[in-house]
Amino acid sequence: MKYVDEFRDPALIRQAVAEIRRLADVDRHFRIMEVCGGHTHAIYRFALEELLPSNVELIHGPGCPVCVLPMGRIDEGLSLAVEHGAIFTSFGDVMRVPGRHGSPLEHKARGADIRMVYSPLDALRLAERHPDRHVVFFAIGFETTAPSTALTLRRAKELNVPNFSVFSNHVTIIPAIRAILESPDMRLDAFIGPGHVSTVIGCRPYTFIVDGHHKPTVVCGFEPLDLLQSIAMILCQLREGRAEVENQYARVVPWEGNRAALNAIGDVFELRPYFEWRGLGFLSQSSLKIRDGYAHWDAERRFAVAGVTVTDPMAAQCGEVLKGVLKPQQCRLFGRECTPEWPVGALMVSSEGSCAAYYNHVYRRTVVGAS
Amino acid sequence: MCLAIPAMIVAMGAEPHLATVEVSSVRRTVNIDLLKDERLAPGDWVLIHVGFAMSRISSRQAEEQLKLLRMLGEDAEAMQELEGYTFE
Numbered sequence: 001m002k003y004v005d006e007f008r009d010p011a012l013i014r015q016a017v018a019e020i021r022r023l024a025d026v027d028r029h030f031r032i033m034e035v036c037g038g039h040t041h042a043i044y045r046f047a048l049e050e051l052l053p054s055n056v057e058l059i060h061g062p063g064c065p066v067c068v069l070p071m072g073r074i075d076e077g078l079s080l081a082v083e084h085g086a087i088f089t090s091f092g093d094v095m096r097v098p099g100r101h102g103s104p105l106e107h108k109a110r111g112a113d114i115r116m117v118y119s120p121l122d123a124l125r126l127a128e129r130h131p132d133r134h135v136v137f138f139a140i141g142f143e144t145t146a147p148s149t150a151l152t153l154r155r156a157k158e159l160n161v162p163n164f165s166v167f168s169n170h171v172t173i174i175p176a177i178r179a180i181l182e183s184p185d186m187r188l189d190a191f192i193g194p195g196h197v198s199t200v201i202g203c204r205p206y207t208f209i210v211d212g213h214h215k216p217t218v219v220c221g222f223e224p225l226d227l228l229q230s231i232a233m234i235l236c237q238l239r240e241g242r243a244e245v246e247n248q249y250a251r252v253v254p255w256e257g258n259r260a261a262l263n264a265i266g267d268v269f270e271l272r273p274y275f276e277w278r279g280l281g282f283l284s285q286s287s288l289k290i291r292d293g294y295a296h297w298d299a300e301r302r303f304a305v306a307g308v309t310v311t312d313p314m315a316a317q318c319g320e321v322l323k324g325v326l327k328p329q330q331c332r333l334f335g336r337e338c339t340p341e342w343p344v345g346a347l348m349v350s351s352e353g354s355c356a357a358y359y360n361h362v363y364r365r366t367v368v369g370a371s
Numbered sequence: 372m373c374l375a376i377p378a379m380i381v382a383m384g385a386e387p388h389l390a391t392v393e394v395s396s397v398r399r400t401v402n403i404d405l406l407k408d409e410r411l412a413p414g415d416w417v418l419i420h421v422g423f424a425m426s427r428i429s430s431r432q433a434e435e436q437l438k439l440l441r442m443l444g445e446d447a448e449a450m451q452e453l454e455g456y457t458f459e
Contacts, residue, residue: 007442008435008438041443042443045442045443045444046442091421117455118421118422118451118452118453118455118456119421119422119423119456119458120421120422121402121422121456121458122422122455122456122457122458124458125457125458144420144425145420145421147405147423147425148402148420148421148422148423151402151404151405151423196375196420196425199418199425199426200425222439222443223435223439251428251429251432252418252426252428252432258405258406258425258426259408260404260405260406260407260408261405261425264404264405
């Protein structure tokens with residue numbers, strides 16, 4: 001327990017760890033998926049797996065937006081800068097995602113106008129400042145980020161900014177969880193529900209996991225104690241044969257979510273019939289497209305984006321890692337061809353991706369550091 | 372990607388959907404439209420994500436969230452993000 005003393009309340013941490021050990025029957029193996037990439041990052045950063053008994057295994061889920069973005073979408077977004085001379089804007093996480101002909105940063109080095117922004121509103125402001133250029137915002141993220149894009153589109157329409165558009169890659173978390181639950185190699189016992197996504201959607205959408213699949217689900221905060229308490233709550237449910245949605249993060253997550261945010265999403269976006277997810281394939285009703293009322297600000301319509309599918313590098317096993325079938329280090333490219341400096345697969349790009357998190361917090365220390 | 376930055380509202384904006392927030396002496400304008408039902412006022416604490424206030428929190432939670440960002444090694448990144456907002 002070398003990190004425990006640095007935590008906010010070491011006594012409570014020790015208590016939670018003792019509770020987990022008490023509840024985790026030694027004759028059973030427990031597989032718990034944390035859905036959210038922020039949780040994955042925190043788990044590795046705090047080395048929480050070292051505090052858990054060996055029969056409690058954490059599986060790192062699909063909740064890292066850049067990790068599930070298919071390569072074809074990056075290529076299409078970048079083509080707006082390369083072929084149409086637009087200013088391509090997006091968040092920092094997107095800048096290193098590999099496309100077929102390189103990442104946004106590599107395109108920038110070759111002369112394309114690629115700019116990092118911290119808010120979609122910054123992209124809109126850029127368009128107002130450069131009326132002679134088209135500015136496209138490459139939107140990415142789950143329900144945490146979608147309301148911000150929705151309000152930016154509303155603002156663009158209100159102000160009637162003609163030279164701004166959004167290339168929407170927003171996805172929704174529920175279909176991804178459903179796909180994992182319905183996958184033939186599914187072997188999970190429970191879910192740690194996402195924190196910030198749940199501030200928007202609330203806890204109710206997770207009821208299908210408990211009702212239909214009988215898997216306990218606990219919505220969880222991001223502190224070490226939050227994660228350990230949530231694991232204890234899950235083990236307690238499993239021991240008692242219960243499957244319920246519980247809210248460990250009630251101090252921030254309202255059960256009903258954020259009505260204004262859900263209304264903004266519903267007003268601006270509708271569900272696409274299907275969308276490709278890296279590692280999970282095509283999932284129906286799993287992503288957000290811009291409604292007809294905002295067609296003028298929809299980059300896909302304005303630039304007649306074709307919808308190209310690009311196959312991932314065959315050797316990378318991102319899909320198996322995403323579904324929890326393989327551990328990051330079991331992928332044949334891990335640590336050799338695929339590293340955080342030179343990512344091949346998307347799970348290595350973001351600090352929230354399970355491969356990058358494992359590489360930075362475990363592999364670099366134990367293997368790279370030792371050599 | 373899902374960085375949530377705790378910030379205190381120090382002034383309401385010129386337009387009703389804007390407010391000025393402060394974190395570690397840095398002041399920036401953010402959008403508060405997603406919390407319009409909360410009737411926010413100066414002195415209230417919120418979590419900021421990509422330029423938008425997403426949740427209202429207590430001052431104690433704000434302090435804990437700042438500490439968490441430090442522990443995660445994301446405090447510099449959070450300040451960079453806040454300083455990077457240019458839409459005011």
